[in-house]
Amino acid sequence: MNTLLVTGGAGFIGANFVHYWLNNYQQDKVIVLDALTYAGNLANLAPVQSNANFTFVKGDICDQALVESLLKEYHVNTIVHFAAESHVDRSITGPDAFIETNILGTYSLLKAAKKQWLDKPLENGSDPIEHRFHHVSTDEVYGTLSATDPAFKEDTAYAPNSPYSASKAASDHLVRAYHHTYGLNVTTSNCSNNYGPYHFPEKLIPLVITNVLQNKSLPIYGDGMQIRDWLYVEDHAYGIDLVLNKGRVGENYNIGGNNEWANINIVKQVCQLVEQQFKNNQALAKRFPLAVAAKEQSTESLITYVTDRAGHDRRYAIDATKTRDELGYEPRESFETGIAKTVDWYLNNESWWIAIMDGSYQDLVV
Template sequence: MNNKKLLVTGGAGFIGANFVHYWLANNPNDTVIVLDALTYAGNKANLDPVSENPNFTFVHGNICDTPLVEQLLKEHALTTIVHFAAESHVDRSITGPDAFIETNILGTYSLLKAAKKVWIDEPVSKGEQATEHRFHHVSTDEVYGTLSATDPAFTEETAYAPNSPYSASKAASDHLVRAYHHTYGLQVTTSNCSNNYGPYHFPEKLIPLIVTNILNDKPLPVYGDGQQIRDWLYVEDHARGIELVLKKGRVGENYNIGGNNEWANIDIVNLVCKQMNEKFEANPNLANKYPEAVKVIAGKSAELITYVQDRAGHDRRYAIDATKTNNELGYVPVESFETGFAKTLDWYLANDDWWKSVLSGDYQDVLR
């Protein structure tokens, strides 16, 4: 499918926006329509780098609005859906699961209904062949459950065992996508990724939370003993992996996209502290820019670390085995953790207007 026309749901969120930046930079002749409801984690400013691109259009709307999705597919002759839109914060899913059920399950169902109607049902009813299309569903490694320290990493054959309302809602949406392929012939692919990090990451997630709290001289919350292990993936490498799935992936298949980069949470926090101390020491202008960052100015960021009660049902370890994606599609992360992490910290230090604006929102109750 040359000169793709994409509908990107949730494209004003962290991963979605980075995907849009990447796609338009590397596929300049393609059309990208972003559909985003701009809930608390959606930020239209995330799309400023592409706002003047003539091949980009932003639509403020909800994926649960099936008629709107149908209208967009028809009006723009869209042939690809890349579905990022999701509620994704585990803590929020524990205290308020309703939004996760509505967006992640019912929203995905709404998109599938619209895609089936426009790409399959209506052409066939006219005696035509179904439109060549692709519905790509972006999922998470959390649907696989938890691993012990010695368990092998998750593969695409690992049985689903979600442990939080968030991961259960994503697992349900994965199953719906699979069902629409096997029952109705919808041309689908699914990718399951590990923890992303990078620019535009919403500051309730671990790395940006630690960075912004250091700059505001606030406590750095660490759940339990901090030994929860995650595989970390630079967000542009995730976008690159999805591009490979769209261009080379087999219809009906799942592909794991990981960073080959396992770290314990407490080690991530200590690394942020160490590198922030070094950056402030090397650049005296940072102390002038962030005068309230007392601890890091003194080279003592780690003194802000505060252990808090572990969250309910906290999975101990996630790890992605991306062998299938590597062998079939040639996927290899471009960024090492060292290069990606340095880019991420530099971005937050240079873009305080962005994160300060985000932090002025109404979600500060979850930042502990």
């Protein structure tokens, strides 16, 4: 039996990981630490809140004393570190929060882990506690690719281009250093773009779905031909599961969806899926009367092209060969099944995203 401390577990990917873990490891205990900033939402954890093996703690990863107390009180032997500021646009307009959370927050966690798992046992004449510190990173640390460049591998040189990706790269290096310098048992995973349930509505796919349902424009950066590799969020959780159970300590593992799409094509695909749902289910027109699909009009008419984002990376692509060969990883969800599940989830969980939408996202572009 393990006890996991999941940082950022009330966010999109973290919450989906918590659901996955408690469903698949019913004897394990999961402690979620989340500051509940704008993207953290307790409603994301509603499916597990009655689980006796689940505990939620509101707190900041920069609070080292709090982290130490949680590691000690709950006998935590595994940290899965999701907590991060992650929206590139926000990092351009307000980078301070990204430096604070992504770099200093990770540093605080590493210090707490080293103290509780390595230093204190040695001071007491005991062996270090069996442990794992898993750090969740992003493909954006590798920079950008041209249309013909090979996909990112684990040994691709880091070349971050935004304050967000630079802060994640810095945290990756700190995790690596704590392994090589102090012997902390760490692993790192670098993932491609996630999508699925509980995705905060400022991100591409949920923004398209919710804007279409509210008859709002779909503003697209530049020509919309920025390419991303898309990964269903539960497949990401599965990949981390494999890294925790089979991954070699000190190693990085890429987790990707083998699924590259241009942004504009993603937008059109989602529009078509929403239209099909309205054709198949007449009740949707009554629930979402503002949607152009309710009037049997083209949702693609909402697409608007706007000035490209500063320093916008053109293409990301993950080569997950190492993760496949060493750990047996393959995405379980195809994009066709994953995106259909995602659209269904947003159509069936209107109360979740309406509670979040307060008008501050209407000017976001993708």
